[in-house]
Amino acid sequence: MANCPICKKNPRDPNYQPFCSKRCSDVDLQRWLGGVYVLPGEPADDLLQDDRED
Secondary structure: OOOOHHHOOOOOOHHHHOOOOOHHHHHHHHHHHHHOOOOOOOHHHHHHHHHHOO
């Protein structure tokens, strides 16, 4: 069984997969909302500009 991706604790809780607890699930959500995690790609402003030119 894999460890929790946030705290590396084992085992994971089936109610909060792939995390071990609500706390770790909330930490992950806050990282997404806070911009800690990013997906590579063009900046959104560049994409909007390209759409206006078409």
